[in-house]
Amino acid sequence: MILELARSKEKDIVSLRRLLHQHPEVAHREFQTHKILLEHLERLDAEIRAPIAGTGIVVNIKGKKGGKTVALRADIDALPIKEENDVPYKSLNDGFMHACGHDAHMSMVYGAALILSEMRDNLPGNVRLIFQPAEEEGTVGGAKPMIEEGALEGVDYILGMHVWPELPEGTVGYRSGPFFAAADTFTLDIIGKGGHGAKPDMTVDPIVVSSRVIEALQTISSREIDPLEPVVVTVGSIHGGTAQNIIPDRVEMKGTVRTMNPVTRERMEETMRRIIGGVTSSARASFSLNYIYGYPVLINDKDVTEIVRSNLENLIGKEKVVEAKQTMGGEDFAYYLQKVPGTFLLLGVYNEKLGYVNSVHTSRFNLNESILPFGSAIFVSAALELFKH
Numbered sequence: 001m002i003l004e005l006a007r008s009k010e011k012d013i014v015s016l017r018r019l020l021h022q023h024p025e026v027a028h029r030e031f032q033t034h035k036i037l038l039e040h041l042e043r044l045d046a047e048i049r050a051p052i053a054g055t056g057i058v059v060n061i062k063g064k065k066g067g068k069t070v071a072l073r074a075d076i077d078a079l080p081i082k083e084e085n086d087v088p089y090k091s092l093n094d095g096f097m098h099a100c101g102h103d104a105h106m107s108m109v110y111g112a113a114l115i116l117s118e119m120r121d122n123l124p125g126n127v128r129l130i131f132q133p134a135e136e137e138g139t140v141g142g143a144k145p146m147i148e149e150g151a152l153e154g155v156d157y158i159l160g161m162h163v164w165p166e167l168p169e170g171t172v173g174y175r176s177g178p179f180f181a182a183a184d185t186f187t188l189d190i191i192g193k194g195g196h197g198a199k200p201d202m203t204v205d206p207i208v209v210s211s212r213v214i215e216a217l218q219t220i221s222s223r224e225i226d227p228l229e230p231v232v233v234t235v236g237s238i239h240g241g242t243a244q245n246i247i248p249d250r251v252e253m254k255g256t257v258r259t260m261n262p263v264t265r266e267r268m269e270e271t272m273r274r275i276i277g278g279v280t281s282s283a284r285a286s287f288s289l290n291y292i293y294g295y296p297v298l299i300n301d302k303d304v305t306e307i308v309r310s311n312l313e314n315l316i317g318k319e320k321v322v323e324a325k326q327t328m329g330g331e332d333f334a335y336y337l338q339k340v341p342g343t344f345l346l347l348g349v350y351n352e353k354l355g356y357v358n359s360v361h362t363s364r365f366n367l368n369e370s371i372l373p374f375g376s377a378i379f380v381s382a383a384l385e386l387f388k389h
């Protein structure tokens with residue numbers, strides 16, 4: 001019944017998705033997106049608060065019977081990627097693309113809102129829509145400022161969902177407990193003493209020291225942390241030197257640290273400082289480390305996840321509901337889950353037959369739009385179930 005109701009909204013849902021897909025905007029600059037969303041949300045029988053946290057929007061669909069409040073969250077930003085899909089709704093904003101599917105997230109939440117606002121007279125609870133900027137930004141993000149400006153006030157439970165090309169189309173991935181990693185970043189400068197490339201004894205070569213530092217950092221996961229605890233230390237950028245025969249003064253690196261356990265996360269900066277300090281001092285070099293805390297570990301609430309999982313099995317069939325693997329990716333939905341119980345789901349969109357096989361964050365990512373009303377139905381069904389708890 002909910003699935004059919006959602007299917008009847010397919011045209012509206014897909015047309016909003018295409019409009020959003022044509023106008024991708026990066027973190028904190030989602031002005032057109034904000035405008036398009038507002039124009040659509042104003043058609044609902046609902047209370048709107050905008051702007052919030054820059055380009056965010058909060059909507060209240062209040063049932064006439066009171067009750068619990070369930071929040072549905074969508075992120076709204078896109079990525080600086082040039083789209084290579086040849087589709088009629090291709091990005092009009094050259095060099096930018098909804099390559100993480102946040103256009104799908106917005107339209108699925110919108111679809112759920114269309115259904116729920118029609119049910120308003122008999123709705124046994126309230127629904128809060130949270131359209132949040134800057135999920136891709138990585139450090140401050142959009143969820144935290146939204147919470148600081150009151151987006152979660154009065155909310156009992158929260159639900160979020162990400163389209164996921166690692167799962168087959170039509171399946172839904174759930175997971176209790178830690179799910180997405182804490183995503184911290186760092187900049188590291190190795191400071192030596194430059195000179196002639198043929199007279200290394202007169203210098204402190206930061207390039208040789210950097211290579212030892214990078215290797216030594218890899219021993220954190222293999223020799224410092226419980227092997228059953230996932231840890232990633234990646235140096236993703238390294239710059240130093242100008243010519244083949246000059247030893248530079250310094251080397252600059254950037255990297256990311258991913259952990260799945262908040263206790264392990266706490267140890268990372270200190271461990272890195274000790275190891276980098278040891279390697280650099282043994283070579284007469286010094287260092288400067290700027291460790292930046294990003295999104296925390298995303299931890300799904302056990303009870304809510306169980307309620308939603310069993311509701312999903314009834315809605316779409318047991319075989320379509322799968323326990324998802326943990327991912328070392330970050331997601332600022334984590335901040336909401338620090339405040340209210342909820343769960344973050346993955347919606348499978350991999351479809352080999354139709355050619356939807358590309359990962360998120362690539363120039364050819366796309367999905368079968370008929371999955372979108374299905375996502376809306378999941379939100380509606382889960383919200384209705386959570387009203388009872």
Ligand SMILES: [Zn+2]
Binds near residue numbers: 360
């Ligand atoms: Zn992304």
Ligand SMILES: [Zn+2]
Binds near residue numbers: 100101102135162
């Ligand atoms: Zn995303």
